Amino acid sequence: MKYRTILSLAMSLCVCLCLNVFAADTPPLKQGNARVIFVGDSITGQSRNVKTGYAHQFEAAVRATYPNATPQIISLGGSGHSVGSWAGVEKNSREKSVVLDIKTNDVHKVLAQPADVLVIMLGMNDVLAPYVDDTPESIDKWTARYQKLIDALKVRVSPGVLALAGITPCTEDPQSPKNQLISKLNDQIALLAKNNNARLLPTSQTVWDIQMQGRRLRPDYHVTADFVHPTTAGHIGIAMGMLDGLGETAAVDWLRKNRLDEYNKHMASRHTAPFSWEIKQLQANDISDKLSYAITYHWLDTQTQPSVTVNTPQGWQVSPNQLTTATGTFTLTGNANQWQNKLTLNANVNGQTQSTDLYIPAPWLVGYSFVQRLWKQPGYVFMADKAHTPIDDVIESGGDFTKPIDMGKGKTLTWKPYSPSVNFTGKDDPDSVDFAAVTHAGNWEAGYLARWIYSDKDRTCMIQPKTRMFAGYMFLNIWVNGKTVYEGRLRKAPTTTIQLQKGWNALVCRSSHHNWQWQLSLPITGQDGDDLSDLRYSIVSKTNE
Incomplete structure (x- = not known):
């Protein structure tokens, strides 16, 4: 009996090893006839809902490489979804219909059939919201959640090949706090791929490579449309990274030649500078x-x-x-x-x-790294009456608020020069600040932006707070020379009259952020044809001037 059991186990192990070898040697896309499922967030939703999305690019390359093939490319992308929330989608879809961004795809029905290739590309919203920070404990918990999702999806679709895709850029500066965190999460994805005998798809690196190449063509070349969701170039890069990781070199070459090179030629033709x-x-x-x-x-x-x-x-x-x-x-x-x-x-x-x-x-001076847990539901209501800080007191008294000021328990604010950049929301607009350039922008984090403006005369101007965010909540307190000129929600901010006096004027804003993106701009305009071209700017306190 023991001999038969041992023999049976040995035969089973041999079969498994043979299957693994076979799986490694057999192209996952089965000469273009594979059933491929993409699991992801709004980027995966766009992969089909946008005509240049990565699923369309992926399928076009497969069909061009295998003209007689009939691939099944199915995208399950849900806006706002993280690794953790997708586990909820999977669980809910076991017994009932669940529809995400692509209305023709029912998660329940799609996951009821086996997949030749299952691709998971998640993590962007974990960083953007954020649901994870850069501490080892938080990253470990995120990795454990990802493993649980992998296990659940493998049970549902029994994939011939499991593939994990890297997280693509969040802002377009690789050194930004969010992209540094993404780099750490991508290391964890590589480890998960190794531990699960999965393919690692170099989507992140491919997109970054395309951005680097594009910046050699024109200074405003972007792989993201809003510093999260991909442009056409970004979607092409994702498809190329996926096909590369799946061993489809000919399909990658087709995309590079027929889609990326053509796109880059078009972009270069619109840039006339030498x-x-x-x-x-x-x-x-x-x-x-x-x-x-x-x-x-x-x-x-x-x-x-x-x-x-x-x-x-x-x-x-x-x-x-x-x-x-x-x-x-x-x-x-x-x-x-x-x-x-x-x-x-x-x-x-x-x-x-x-x-x-x-x-x-012109630069700004930004102060950050303090938390105000003052938002309540429903309706994202900010408890402004509890938000006043010791720095606010100094601002309103006309003092130097950039000096170390105890914010409580001995903590002081970090102040840093910030120059608007094409790599962040708001781009290089001189009136814009994106806190994602200096901080991970955690939930309930608040910060200040300040600059001193020199006017050679007394003048009446207008200020209208604006934002280029697609998601996020923010409450503002704006002072000019210590006097409050606006207090309220960013998205409801009206155009407000302000007075600039002859000499230096302090423009300061406290931005109390709830979650998601964190960018605002404070444009000042003149009246009666005053173009304000004589104004000068500084980030050094002018308390004594």
């Missing part, structure tokens, strides 16, 4: 009006070798003075005291000079 460029504010160790920036240029005429210089506002320093390479980086240091500060890139080729103007926006 350069592309990237502007990045370098880290500042203290609060100063003299900030440093890295200006990386890309000369677009590949047939010539330029000699490149930079013209700057008076008083700025440039290093080096000249470069003779097609791609290079200048370091600039100066006072960006105008709303937009003009620079000029010059390329001299055989005695002929071509020039391009670019602009560095």
